[in-house]
Structure formats: C-alpha cells, structure tokens
Amino acid sequence: MRNNRKAHHGCPPRTRTGPLARASAVTLALLLAATACGRGTEGGSTGEDGLATGPGFDGKTITVGVNSALTGPVAVVGKPLTEGNRVWFEHVNAEGGIAGKYKIELNKADSHYDAATAVQQYNRQKDDVVMFAQVLGTAITKAVLPNLKRDNVVAAPASQESQWVGEPNLAPLAAPYQIQAINALDHYRKQGGPDSTICSLVQDDASGVAAQEGVDFAARQLGFDVAARATYRVGDKDMTGPVTQLKRAKCDAVFLAGSPTDAGTALGTAAKMKFAPQWLGQSTTWYPTIGESALKPYVEEHLLIVSEGPEWGDTSVPAMAQMLKDQRKYAPKQEPSYYFAFGYVQAQLVTKILEKAVASGDLSRDGVAKAVNTLGKVEFGGLTGDYTYGPPTKRSPSRGSTMFKINMDKPFGLEAVSTNYSSAAAKAFTFDTP
Amino acid sequence: MEQLLQLLVAGLALGARYALVTLGFVVIFRATGVINFAQGSLVLLGAYLTYQFAGPWQWPFLLAAITSVIACGACGPVIERLLLRRMVGRPAFAVIMVTLGLLIVIEQAVPTMWGQDPKNMGDPWGIDTVQAGAVTVAVRDLWTLGLTALAIAGVFGFFRYSRYGLAMRATALDQEAAQAQGISVRRVVALSWTIAGAAAALAGITVASGEAGVSPSISQIALAAFPAAILGGLDSPYGAIAGGLVIGVSQTLTAGYQPDHAAWLGDNFHVIMPYVVMIAILLVRPYGLFGTREVERA
Numbered sequence: 001m002r003n004n005r006k007a008h009h010g011c012p013p014r015t016r017t018g019p020l021a022r023a024s025a026v027t028l029a030l031l032l033a034a035t036a037c038g039r040g041t042e043g044g045s046t047g048e049d050g051l052a053t054g055p056g057f058d059g060k061t062i063t064v065g066v067n068s069a070l071t072g073p074v075a076v077v078g079k080p081l082t083e084g085n086r087v088w089f090e091h092v093n094a095e096g097g098i099a100g101k102y103k104i105e106l107n108k109a110d111s112h113y114d115a116a117t118a119v120q121q122y123n124r125q126k127d128d129v130v131m132f133a134q135v136l137g138t139a140i141t142k143a144v145l146p147n148l149k150r151d152n153v154v155a156a157p158a159s160q161e162s163q164w165v166g167e168p169n170l171a172p173l174a175a176p177y178q179i180q181a182i183n184a185l186d187h188y189r190k191q192g193g194p195d196s197t198i199c200s201l202v203q204d205d206a207s208g209v210a211a212q213e214g215v216d217f218a219a220r221q222l223g224f225d226v227a228a229r230a231t232y233r234v235g236d237k238d239m240t241g242p243v244t245q246l247k248r249a250k251c252d253a254v255f256l257a258g259s260p261t262d263a264g265t266a267l268g269t270a271a272k273m274k275f276a277p278q279w280l281g282q283s284t285t286w287y288p289t290i291g292e293s294a295l296k297p298y299v300e301e302h303l304l305i306v307s308e309g310p311e312w313g314d315t316s317v318p319a320m321a322q323m324l325k326d327q328r329k330y331a332p333k334q335e336p337s338y339y340f341a342f343g344y345v346q347a348q349l350v351t352k353i354l355e356k357a358v359a360s361g362d363l364s365r366d367g368v369a370k371a372v373n374t375l376g377k378v379e380f381g382g383l384t385g386d387y388t389y390g391p392p393t394k395r396s397p398s399r400g401s402t403m404f405k406i407n408m409d410k411p412f413g414l415e416a417v418s419t420n421y422s423s424a425a426a427k428a429f430t431f432d433t434p
Numbered sequence: 435m436e437q438l439l440q441l442l443v444a445g446l447a448l449g450a451r452y453a454l455v456t457l458g459f460v461v462i463f464r465a466t467g468v469i470n471f472a473q474g475s476l477v478l479l480g481a482y483l484t485y486q487f488a489g490p491w492q493w494p495f496l497l498a499a500i501t502s503v504i505a506c507g508a509c510g511p512v513i514e515r516l517l518l519r520r521m522v523g524r525p526a527f528a529v530i531m532v533t534l535g536l537l538i539v540i541e542q543a544v545p546t547m548w549g550q551d552p553k554n555m556g557d558p559w560g561i562d563t564v565q566a567g568a569v570t571v572a573v574r575d576l577w578t579l580g581l582t583a584l585a586i587a588g589v590f591g592f593f594r595y596s597r598y599g600l601a602m603r604a605t606a607l608d609q610e611a612a613q614a615q616g617i618s619v620r621r622v623v624a625l626s627w628t629i630a631g632a633a634a635a636l637a638g639i640t641v642a643s644g645e646a647g648v649s650p651s652i653s654q655i656a657l658a659a660f661p662a663a664i665l666g667g668l669d670s671p672y673g674a675i676a677g678g679l680v681i682g683v684s685q686t687l688t689a690g691y692q693p694d695h696a697a698w699l700g701d702n703f704h705v706i707m708p709y710v711v712m713i714a715i716l717l718v719r720p721y722g723l724f725g726t727r728e729v730e731r732a
Binding site: 071072079204230235236237238239240241242244248260264267268269271272273274287289292293294295298 | 444550652
C-alpha cells in the first residue's frame with residue numbers, strides 16, 4: 001500500500017539556487033517529510049499514473065471507512081446503512097470502479113453507538129482509509145469531528161444535524177432534521193387549518209434538540225405558538241407524564257422525534273389515553289414493527305412520517321429502480337428499509353467525491369477535502385434531494401421532504417402522500433457556519 | 435383529579451414492574467448477601483423467550499409466558515451452580531463483578547440470537563383499555579398489577595407457610611445456625627435464584643407487552659429499579675414492593691406535573707426523581723423503609 005510514509009518521494013523540485021538557500025530548503029524539506037512521516041496522516045505520494053495519493057489507496061484499490069453501530073440497540077439502523085453502502089460500491093466495482101479503474105472496498109468498524117469507542121475505532125482505521133463513507137450518529141460525529149479536522153480527513157455522517165452543513169471535513173446528505181420539522185408542520189397547517197394547536201415531543205439528546213429547533217423556527221415563520229414542549233429520556237418505559245402534558249395542552253398536532261422503540265411507547269401511551277392528535281414523526285421514529293402491532297389502526301389514522309425520496313418500490317423513479325435491481329443482485333435478503341436507501345445514496349455521494357478527487361489528480365487527504373468543497377450541486381436521481389457542496393458558506397442542503405402515511409400493505413409500511421414538499425419556511429432556514 | 439388518578443394508575447403499574455425486578459434483587463441478597471446485577475439480563479431473557487414462544491413458534495400466549503417464567507426460573511440455579519457457587523468466600527467486589535460480567539454477556543448474546551430490531555411480543559391485550567369513571571386504564575397495566583399481586587402473594591405465602599420458606603427465612607437470619615438445624619443452605623440458595631429468575635421473567639413480560647415491544651434496551655429497567663431495592667431495604671421483600679411502588683408513582687407524577695409546575699428543574703427531572711427519593715429516605719432511615727438495622731455493640 002502506498003501511503004504518506006513515502007511522502008518525500010513526491011516533493012516538487014526547488015527553484016532557489018544559493019548554497020544557503022539550498023541547505024535551508026533541504027533542511028525544511030527533510031523536516032516536513034519527517035513531520036509527515038511521524039504523524040502518519042498528512043501529505044501524500046504520487047502514483048504511477050501521476051495521481052497524488054495518501055492513506056487508503058494502494059494504486060489499485062480505494063479503501064473507505066465505515067464507523068457504524070454494527071452491534072447493540074442501534075445496529076437496527078447501522079446494519080442496513082452499511083449494507084446500502086456496500087451494495088452501491090458493488091455496483092460501482094461491477095462497472096469498473098471509481099473513475100472506471102479503481103476498485104473500492106470498505107473498512108468497517110463497530111462503534112457500538114458509543115462516542116468513546118467510535119473515536120478509538122476512528123484512530124485505528126484512519127491510516128488505512130482515504131475517507132469515511134459513513135460515521136453513524138449525531139453524538140458520535142460530534143466526538144469524531146475534532147479528529148477529522150486534525151487529520152484533515154473527510155467523512156460522510158449518517159446524521160441529519162444542521163451544523164454539519166458548515167463543516168468542511170463533513171459531507172452530509174439529505175435535509176437536516178430541522179427542515180423535516182419545518183416542512184412537516186407547514187404541510188400539516190396547510191392541510192389541518194391555521195388555528196391548530198401545535199406541540200412537540202422529542203428525546204433529550206442532540207437530535208431531539210435539532211428537531212425542537214426546527215419546530216421553534218417553524219413557529220416563528222408560520223406565526224403560531226408551541227403549546228407544549230414535552231421531552232422524554234431515551235428508553236423511558238412509561239410516557240404517561242409527557243403524554244398527559246400534551247393532552248392537557250389540547251394539542252391538535254404533535255411533532256415527534258426519537259427512535260422507533262421510544263416512538264412506539266409514546267404512540268401506544270397516547271392511544272391508550274384516547275389522545276389522538278395528528279402525529280408528525282421525524283424519519284427516525286418509524287419502523288414497521290409499530291404498524292405490525294396493536295397500534296396499526298391508530299398509526300394508520302393518526303401518524304404521518306416526514307422523510308425524503310419516493311416510497312420503496314416506486315419504479316417510476318429510475319434511481320429507485322436501479323437501487324432495487326442492485327439490492328436484489330447484491331443483497332437479496334435485505335428487507336425494505338429507509339436506512340438501506342440512505343446508505344446507498346450516501347455511497348453515491350462518496351463515489352462523486354472520489355471521482356472528483358481522481359479527476360483533479362489528487363486522492364490524498366487534502367485532495368479529497370478539496371473535492372468536497374468544489375463538488376458543486378450533486379443530484380441523486382430523486383432518491384433524496386439535491387445538495388450543493390462547496391466551501392461552508394456556499395453549501396446548500398436539500399429543503400425538500402416527503403410526507404408518508406402509514407400503509408402496512410406497502411413495503412416498509414409507508415405510502416407517499418406528498419413528495420419533495422418544500423416550504424417557504426424551510427427555504428428561509430439558514431445554517432450555521434463555523 | 436382525573437389527571438392525578440390517571441398518573442397514579444400508570445405510576446402503580448410502573449412501580450409493579452420495578453417491584454418484580456426488585457424482588458429478585460432482595461431474595462438473592464437475603465439468601466447469599468450478593469447483589470445480583472445480572473437480574474436485568476434475566477428480565478431480557480424472559481421477554482425474548484416469551485416472544486420466541488408466542489411469536490415465531492405461535493404458542494398460545496399464556497403457555498408462552500408460563501414456559502418463559504419456568505425457563506428463567508431454571509436458569510437462576512444454573513447460573514448459581516456454575517458461577518456464583520465458585521465465588522463463595524471470595525471478596526464481595528469480585529462476586530459483584532461476576533454478576534456484572536454476566537449481565538454484559540447475556541445482553542450481547544440475546545440480540546445476537548434474536549437481532550436488534552424491535553419485536554412485538556404477541557400478548558393479547560395490546561393497547562386495549564377499560565374505562566373506570568373518568569380514568570382510562572390500560573388492560574396491560576391491569577394485568578401487570580394483577581400478575582404482580584399474584585406473584586407477591588405467592589412468594590409471601592411460600593415464605594410464611596411452606597417448609598422451604600421457613601428454611602429460607604432461617605437462612606436469611608443466620609446461615610450457620612440454619613445449617614446446624616439441618617437446613618440445606620445450598621438448596622435454599624438455589625431456590626432463591628429460582629424465585630429471582632421467575633420474577634425477572636415476569637417483569638420482562640410485563641415491561642415488553644403492549645405498545646412497548648421487545649428490544650434489547652429493556653434490561654435497563656433493572657438499573658432504574660435499583661434505587662427501589664435500596665430505599666425499600668435490600669434484605670426486605672416487603673421493602674422491595676414498597677420501594678418499587680414509591681419509585682414508580684413518584685417518577686410518573688414528576689413526569690406529569692414537573693414540566694408545567696417546576697420547569698426550572700429542567701427537562702426529564704423524573705429520571706433522577708428515584709434517586710432524590712432514595713437519598714431523602716436513606717437520610718431518615720439508613721437501612722431503608724423495611725431494612726434490618728445491623729446490631730452494633732456500644
């Protein structure tokens with residue numbers, strides 16, 4: 001494997017000529033080379049075809065990292081995401097590889113959805129990968145980010161946190177959670193009347209905070225008050241308290257954010273208490289088990305899920321048809337899953353970045369970082385919204401969302417009712433840049 | 435008033451689940467002096483076994499639940515025989531670490547066998563409710579309260595009226611004296627683990643039924659129930675019940691009222707409420723509500 005430890009081989013010739021200048025230049029070059037060798041993270045060498053390279057590329061195969069929850073409670077998300085990554089890369093390899101000549105392979109590590117473990121795994125993986133095709137989780141991306149910056153490594157987070165938009169070492173995908181909340185509430189108010197009482201129920205972590213930020217922004221933009229802001233602790237076994245709070249506030253609609261397990265508890269508690277507002281669930285709240293339970297009639301009537309893209313199996317969207325073809329070929333046992341689709345599209349983004357870097361003649365870490373920040377608008381064939389990449393201040397995520405109703409006769413239990421819905425309020429939302 | 439009653443019913447049901455877990459802690463502690471942190475893993479196993487029997491194998495739910503309780507009851511003495519008996523006379527810290535290790539092993543093994551995705555247990559009551567005046571009561575909660583009452587009555591009846599119950603009480607008071615009277619302490623310890631395993635399975639079934647579903651995270655209830663065991667008195671079955679109910683009710687009332695009436699305490703104050711109650715009670719009664727005060731020489 002060719003890596004930065006041979007960095008001095010690729011230094012450009014010096015042009016200054018005096019003995020002192022030459023001595024200084026040599027000393028400086030040696031120091032720089034030694035520094036690069038010592039840190040093992042920067043610089044690069046030049047391959048046979050003139051491509052500047054760095055860790056994770058041996059001249060034939062590009063290795064990208066996956067830092068995901070492959071065991072533990074969140075593996076229900078991490079495994080299909082990683083399968084989605086793998087299936088797209090199988091597709092790319094079958095067509096010759098990145099730029100038609102470099103095969104791509106995954107270096108997978110299990111974070112157990114624990115930030116400390118994820119950072120350890122990152123440090124173990126970083127010298128063997130060109131970039132990270134997936135880092136799963138908001139809290140984990142937060143923990144890994146300082147390391148990515150230090151090493152100038154690019155990662156694609158599987159987390160729709162808005163603050164990633166402004167991070168040059170991250171290549172996020174899809175509309176952030178805030179946009180989901182804004183679009184869902186705008187859609188509801190247009191359908192359910194402007195005088196509705198709006199509330200929220202979110203989990204007490206970073207993704208819950210992001211969802212609440214979207215709800216509060218929508219309130220300011222659309223001119224309503226949030227009647228109750230209820231929260232719960234992840235894993236709460238009884239939600240009578242927060243549901244009572246919502247019921248007391250006479251909420252007509254509740255924006256719900258969290259995991260499917262907690263969402264099931266919240267919805268079940270509400271159903272038992274005869275509390276039936278319009279629930280607007282963030283994409284992360286849904287898993288078909290909810291609709292396969294006794295909650296089926298309740299969620300079919302009272303739950304909408306906000307996410308992106310077409311419903312699973314909608315072959316009128318060519319990219320969906322391609323995804324299903326690849327899934328049948330490379331992962332025939334894969335059940336319909338949002339997370340699989342997200343991983344599949346995420347791998348497409350990584351492919352675009354790598355192809356840009358190869359086209360620029362620089363597959364080193366600096367080259368990949370530069371590729372992300374010069375990529376421009378990337379289209380995903382409708383599987384998810386278009387995303388404009390560039391320097392932090394120029395980036396613009398998708399502002400579109402798809403509203404799904406629950407229909408257990410459909411794959412993954414979701415039927416699209418409004419595709420690529422983009423509200424004026426969502427377009428007005430701005431993203432922080434560092 | 436309606437809201438208060440609603441929260442009280444939910445709190446009692448949650449407390450009953452805590453009480454079943456706590457009962458397992460207490461029964462083992464009384465017999466062996468060991469705090470069994472693996473109790474949560476037996477809760478998990480009970481829920482998944484019931485799912486396996488009632489779901490994929492399509493047994494009638496009652497049969498599935500009873501088989502699961504018997505299976506977990508049998509697991510208890512096996513764990514004791516294979517692991518804990520070897521630790522007799524070892525430092526308490528080492529014994530606790532063995533139970534913690536066991537918790538981690540079973541918590542990893544269960545999702546390896548059944549997967550990480552949430553599952554429906556297949557219980558017949560689902561999200562059904564009955565109306566009691568102005569209060570809506572979940573059938574799941576009624577079953578939880580009923581099953582807990584039955585289990586507790588059974589355990590207390592066993593302690594009070596059976597020969598082995600008497601042996602267990604004698605062993606709890608003084609192990610050497612009990613042995614001198616011909617009581618098999620080994621058998622008493624095995625029996626304690628059986629009761630703890632069965633109670634854990636019952637807790638698992640009541641936790642994972644209805645809308646909650648079976649998922650690897652349900653073992654966490656054992657940690658949430660631990661303050662109940664401490665504040666009730668770690669060696670008192672009565673304390674286990676009282677502690678569970680106090681914790682369950684205080685937690686649910688806090689979740690229901692605090693966000694509107696004491697928002698300055700922050701979000702999710704109900705999560706720390708069990709510890710606040712535990713500290714308050716221990717300040718007044720250092721051995722818990724029903725715990726045995728240690729005899730000290732002046």
